[in-house]
Amino acid sequence: MMDNHSQGSRQSNQRSGDGKSQEPFTNPNPKEPQPPRTWPRFLNILLLGLLLFYLIQVFSQSGVEKLTYTEFKNRVTNGEVQEVTVQGHQVTGELKTGEQGSGTTPFRSHIPEFADSNLLTLLEDNQVTINAEQSGQDWWSRLLISFLPWLILLIIIVYFAQRMQKQMGDQQGGMFGFGRSKARRFRQDQPTNTFSDVAGSDNAKKDLHEIVSYLRDPSYYQRLGAKLPRGVLMVGPPGTGKTLMARAVAGEADVPFFSISGSEFIEMFVGVGASRVRDMFNEARRETPSIIFIDELDAIGRSRGTGVGGGHDEREQTLNQILSEMDGFSPHETVVVIAATNRPDVLDPALLRPGRFDRKVTLDRPHKEAREKILQIHVRDVELNTNVDLNTVARHTVGFSGADLENLVNEAALFAGRERAESVEMKHFDQARDKVLMGSEREQHIGEEERRIIAYHESGHALTALLFPKSDPLEKVTIIPRGQALGLTEQVPDENRLNMGASYLHDRLAVMLGGRAAENLIFGEYSSGAESDIEQATRLARRMVTRWGMSDAIGPISCGSTQEEVFLGREISRERDFSERTLERVDAEVYNLLTDIEAEVSKRLARQRNRLETLAEALLEEETIEAERINELLGEDFPSAQTR
Template identity: 55%
Template structure:
């Protein structure tokens, strides 16, 4: 019986020629090219007439030599325009070569230089040349380098061909493949999005044991769309899936499909899905889907631009999934409003998982994940820290922990204290302190401006609680009045919004009361107040004159192509009415703010004086100043 694992050489059939290895073929080709180059170089070298030394001296005597070059015992030169007859048998015929060479005898000829000078022969001299082996290296080394470079390119091309690419493999997908063993992120590292984790855990279980679901007639969704603001954990959740799943995981950014060549995006989509089908069950993750998934017909390229061709190919590939293939497409975006409706229909992205900004308990859990490797001091209370970080996303909280650790390192601390977290939060929320050299007059203006904000925030019943006041420049602001909500808000009342706008207008109103004019410091306040009033009137129906109408106006998140391609939803007369109502509302709120601050002018000036003295005032400091001034005035 023949051993299938035997190492004996198998004799090829008689009619079959043994295959020549590719590297040997290349060596034969290289040798042939080298010989051709050497032959061309040799053929291009001019031939010199060989003369005996006596013939050379006779030619000099007959004025037939115009120039000689002396190099040790070897002499070369140029003849004048006439030929020279040699006594040598090989050179007996008339020669028309202008060049010659000869060899000087071992014995020196002292009369040679005198003879050459007497017959006006140009004399040149060269130093001793390189050794024979050095000349050999100098002649062969360039060719060796050229052949080595050609061999490297040849090997690279063969390797790329073996991988299925080739020199122009632009059409291949750039997706990164990962498996459980290469990913260290798991679902335990994802906190604050429990509902999304349950959705994903079900999908992972389906991939691991599909028969359990098929027995009940269930089929796996083709796609899951992760939707949420930036920093809420969409990509982190995808990495956790890669760490949990026992299946191949292909991840790619949507922008990587687009290349400078037409059709490359569609080709990469085909290659990505073909690779996933070969290794099914598998997961495909496409980050920033809106880069290629925007509504078709909304751009400038019509229906034939590269982005829309890539989107069409994705739709086609997702339609081609069979129920037994077990391929799931995950995609992430923070702009679901601009996605093409064909992507969102059932059968493509069947599920939409929303990841919102984390609430207080979720922030506490996220902080607990990020401080695992951080040595915390005893005064750090994560629950209180979570309460002070309303509006922070998961990425913001990770950055907060990192900034606190950097602060502790700068101060040479062995543990991260609560003060480090406070400084890190200030750096994120307010910006880094600036060394702006303000004049005394400018400091007074900033102090009164911020005091106007603080008094309105303190007294308005619906306003968020006041946290502190500072006239130290932070970021782009010359001063800051900080408010911190007591709890997360998901719904805003009309009274809350009006009080919030009054707080925004408090700084400008204080400048009017104290100085009789306003400065440029209220630019951002006016911008935010106008934007908020516009939404109240146009979108939230908080105007008696406009009524309960929801109009798409002033939306800064509208996609450029869609905004340019759509018509306005209201008439010019309605637009004028909206503008007039916005102006009227802002002026009414400003008047109410000015009237209120006028009644509390003594407190305004007292608070500004305290701000100039201390530069930083906490909520307790502000309350003490206001109470003391109110008591002094009543007394």
């Protein structure tokens, strides 16, 4: 059986990831030197000393014979007592043992409160040496021996409780510090980022330069009557460097920087998130001017009261506290809240009104020149070969974010390391790009007949891409399994397309359906390998009809939501602004659009059947064919091959 998601035309997609890995933060105040934490060592020494003292006391009394008062008097009368020491009501001394009293044994006895007054006379008559000591020493020794084991046990419990708490990562105020802020603070002695470390995003830098200037000299702007923007919302796809840009603002302004993720506010206890918000803002106010950075704001800033059953009480209380704190800034408090999200459509409207997040900074995926600058930053510590052309690498990485480019450089270095190469060459970047786009190569467990179907399927995609002039340039075709796919046809657009015309989308649908049409042309039937192609083509065709007005029958009206619904149940209460008849017409238009394009693809492939078979046979033999090799196989008389 073929993988349901096997073949399909593959274009340079837009990957997700983070820009820079965040360095660890520490919370102590950099303005005050922190003394080394020596109390655990002192506690160990104290505990060991008390334990030693207790053991000495216990073992020192282990060989002492205990006598009752009656036995003590009888021993004195029998002349067995040699010497006694009286300390309050306690008597200790030496008993004569052995033949003719040659040895001695220590003993201990207690004199009752109502003892007779003849004891002193009895001792003197029997020639017993009497020593007297103060009674306070006896009380202290007994008290210490009685309570010392409990003291040692208490110290051990506290010690291990603190060790366990430290291992669990609770460093925010001890076992009662649930409400303390978990914001991590940049110290001035830690490495900082500046705008020079952020390549591309020039428009975002211009918007943030004003914030930096205000934080550096707030008195100048206050004298002019200007007010500091309360909040800056950075919006962009994952991996475009929102966190890195926020850290660069803090580095340029040289102010304290508090960083926290939106999910760190939420706990199982109601009210903890709001308490942490208050603590974080109070700490930032004490360090003014300062910056608070909240990553993944949508974790706590989603619209309130949405979905089935309302909202989450703890999350909504946390959001309400953030709104209240941002309203409570005094004019002299220069605290800026910078937040980042890749889902601005789900944020509560109260967050986005003026007075809270006044500015919205958009970070897009970098263009070719910006990608080259980003690559230059990431290859600073990489040993490059002279044949590496970063301009070419940037041109072949359309749609890559900053995080993708960083990953690309790292994968290229890893490929060079596997080969024990002296430096990273251009082929390593090509291998890394294939891995990032298409996944890692995996073992083949495919029969010969299935390989033929895959080869013709991918050849159909490739030949269709050359037969339809508006389609993206063909880069590579392979039948080597990668990731979840058994074969791939890769196209690389010249640059990111922000506005797509109907003719371009028409040819793009044609390439998606080219593999299926080739299978039917050669084998007379369809296979399950076109599932992913059909799914993508249907989704694109429906958008053309319902959102972009590219159907004469439907016209310039919108019949679908412009965004995916993320709240469970919201679509139940939403009023639909089109009829069932319109939906039927939409389905008919999508069907006609796809079937007409597939028929046109089948006609063109049938006229070029010889070239389709030539390309498929070469693919079965070589497994991977580059664009230059494809042009060579198709011949000079193939018009599209000459122009591509």
